Amino acid sequence: MENKNKISGDIHSHTGVEVARCYQCGKCTAGCVLASEMNFPPSYLMRLLQTGTEENYDRILRSNTIWLCLNCENCLGRCPMEIDIPKIMDYLREQSLNKKKVNRDANPIVSFHKSFLDSIKYTGRLYEVGLIAAFKARTFRLTQDVKLAPKMYLNGKLNLMPEMIKDKKGIGQIFSKTIDNPKTKNK
Amino acid sequence: MKIGFYPGCSLKGSSREYNESVVAIAKALDIELVEIKDWNCCGATAAHSMNEELSLSLPARILALAEAQGLKEVVVPCAACYNRLMVTQHELKDNNKRERVTDIIKMPYSGDLKIINVLQMLETYAMDKIQEKVTKPFAHKVACYYGCLLIRPHKILQFDRVEDPQSMDAMVKLIGGTPINWAFKTECCGAGLSVSRTDLVAKLSGNILKDATERDAKAIIVACPMCQSNLDMRRGAINETLSNPSDIPVIFITQAIGLALGLSPKELGLERHFVNVKL
Numbered sequence: 246m247e248n249k250n251k252i253s254g255d256i257h258s259h260t261g262v263e264v265a266r267c268y269q270c271g272k273c274t275a276g277c278v279l280a281s282e283m284n285f286p287p288s289y290l291m292r293l294l295q296t297g298t299e300e301n302y303d304r305i306l307r308s309n310t311i312w313l314c315l316n317c318e319n320c321l322g323r324c325p326m327e328i329d330i331p332k333i334m335d336y337l338r339e340q341s342l343n344k345k346k347v348n349r350d351a352n353p354i355v356s357f358h359k360s361f362l363d364s365i366k367y368t369g370r371l372y373e374v375g376l377i378a379a380f381k382a383r384t385f386r387l388t389q390d391v392k393l394a395p396k397m398y399l400n401g402k403l404n405l406m407p408e409m410i411k412d413k414k415g416i417g418q419i420f421s422k423t424i425d426n427p428k429t430k431n432k
Numbered sequence: 433m434k435i436g437f438y439p440g441c442s443l444k445g446s447s448r449e450y451n452e453s454v455v456a457i458a459k460a461l462d463i464e465l466v467e468i469k470d471w472n473c474c475g476a477t478a479a480h481s482m483n484e485e486l487s488l489s490l491p492a493r494i495l496a497l498a499e500a501q502g503l504k505e506v507v508v509p510c511a512a513c514y515n516r517l518m519v520t521q522h523e524l525k526d527n528n529k530r531e532r533v534t535d536i537i538k539m540p541y542s543g544d545l546k547i548i549n550v551l552q553m554l555e556t557y558a559m560d561k562i563q564e565k566v567t568k569p570f571a572h573k574v575a576c577y578y579g580c581l582l583i584r585p586h587k588i589l590q591f592d593r594v595e596d597p598q599s600m601d602a603m604v605k606l607i608g609g610t611p612i613n614w615a616f617k618t619e620c621c622g623a624g625l626s627v628s629r630t631d632l633v634a635k636l637s638g639n640i641l642k643d644a645t646e647r648d649a650k651a652i653i654v655a656c657p658m659c660q661s662n663l664d665m666r667r668g669a670i671n672e673t674l675s676n677p678s679d680i681p682v683i684f685i686t687q688a689i690g691l692a693l694g695l696s697p698k699e700l701g702l703e704r705h706f707v708n709v710k711l
Contacts (some may be wrong), residue, residue, distance in 0.1 A: 258482075278620050278636050313632075316477065317620035318584035322594045327587070340479050357628040361478035365490070369472040371441035380627060393665060400704040402446045411470050415537070419493065422536045423486040429540070 251425040252297050259330045267291040267328055273320030284348075285312040286319050287330050294333075306341040312351035366420045368411030374403060433557055436503035436545075437465035439496060440513035441473050447510075447657035449701025453686035454509050454550060456699045460565065460690070461558040468498045468506065474516040477624040488529065489536045495547075496539040505546040507553045509686070511656035514549045515581035515589070521547060522588045528546035549582060550655055550686060551599045552591065562606055567694040569608025570593075572711055574688075575649035576600040576611050577640065580620045580663060594618070600653060600685055606627045607692035614647050616640045623658035630669055637663050638673040645678040651711060652682045664706045681709040 252337035254263045267288070274286035285293070290310055293301040305311065314334040321329055341347050347355055364372045381387050397403045410416065443451035457511035458465050469493050480487035490558065495517060498506050506512040524530045524543055534541050554562065578597050586594040595618065603609035621640055641663060644652050649673045656658045663670070663682040671677035683702070690700040 278622065279632065282632060313625070313629075315580075315620050315622055315624045316480070317580035319580065319618075319620065322584050322586060324489070328487060331585075335480050335484060339483060342482060353628040354625065357663055358478035358482050361476065362482065365473045365475065370444070371473045373445045378625070389630070391669075396706060397446065400706070402704060406446050408444060415493065416472055418538070419486065419489045419536055423489055426484040432498075
């Protein structure tokens with residue numbers, strides 16, 4: 246019972262969501278566009294959380310489910326109990342990262358997010374060419390989308406140089422106090 | 433009339449035609465857009481998937497800058513940015529979170545800035561003017577596609593209705609178009625995984641395009657750069673998932689309005705699309 250309180254208690258204190266309120270109607274899963282690609286769909290994830298066991302929690306943190314979730318918010322829009330599943334997903338992803346339990350199939354997704362955030366950290370704004378280059382370097386997907394680039398360039402959709410903001414120090418501090426702060430990793 | 437403006441990164445890069453068309457129609461409708469000085473990226477999906485405090489601090493800096501500049505209202509055309517700014521403002525009503533985040537950004541933040549999307553800006557300030565200035569009615573049958581981030585989560589955004597929204601449909605009617613009834617108005621196109629899982633995204637976007645095309649829409653109208661670039665630039669990969677390839681263009685609501693106001697396709701950036709716009 247101790248674990249049960251701990252897992253649902255942690256979720257409640259970080260997201261405000263009470264997992265026990267889910268009564269398994271399945272509307273979230275019915276409306277989830279990627280449910281069929283997931284290790285288990287959102288309503289099943291809610292049930293696993295309700296069991297409160299470390300074993301099931303570990304299964305969730307190691308699943309592709311939390312990384313395939315697009316946060317389209319359809320589940321929340323249709324939930325009769327207004328349970329904020331997308332917010333739980335954000336929390337679970339952060340936990341999965343911090344505990345180094347990221348599903349192997351989700352590596353490209355995490356690589357993309359990391360490349361995206363790196364780009365913002367150094368320039369303050371997203372530099373798309375840099376993002377794609379960093380993503381390719383992280384995933385070795387060197388040939389992906391090479392056919393798109395020339396047309397994007399010709400159509401004026403690619404900036405060859407990044408846009409820099411003036412207060413780069415301010416942005417750097419936001420990163421060093423949040424995602425790059427080792428102290429926040431174990432909360 | 434003057435209004436604050438947060439373009440966001442997409443509008444400065446791969447979706448610059450959205451920026452061009454927003455700026456062009458604002459000018460035609462006598463709305464002066466005042467860009468937030470030294471704005472940063474909102475962090476988008478990457479930030480909220482990886483770190484909550486980062487995902488609140490990046491938008492908080494933008495809101496704080498707008499407040500410091502004396503802006504009372506800011507229009508955010510990108511649905512993803514609009515969503516992140518709105519969610520952040522909502523989350524920061526919590527005193528603990530606000531204290532933590534203002535300590536991270538080291539800027540004063542009051543939280544009373546009004547954040548609106550481009551449809552709200554037009555609904556509030558330009559409906560009469562648009563009607564008055566339509567010189568070339570946009571007489572086409574189109575599918576208005578809202579996607580996710582413009583309308584969900586409803587509790588926070590409080591915009592339109594969560595199933596079968598109508599604001600874009602009303603705008604299309606106003607400029608002489610015919611919005612169709614279809615099934616995928618608010619279905620997610622998957623843009624968040626566009627680069628990392630193109631295979632899945634092609635399938636999701638394929639469903640959307642298939643329904644619009646089969647119901648004889650001549651174009652899909654959007655108000656989100658993620659939806660637009662996904663359905664437009666990824667058309668090759670999407671068509672590989674369809675038995676009948678679709679060649680209908682995906683254009684921004686601001687481009688459709690611009691055409692109706694008599695602006696040139698070039699001014700509206702219509703030549704930048706991957707799928708040819710023949711309207």
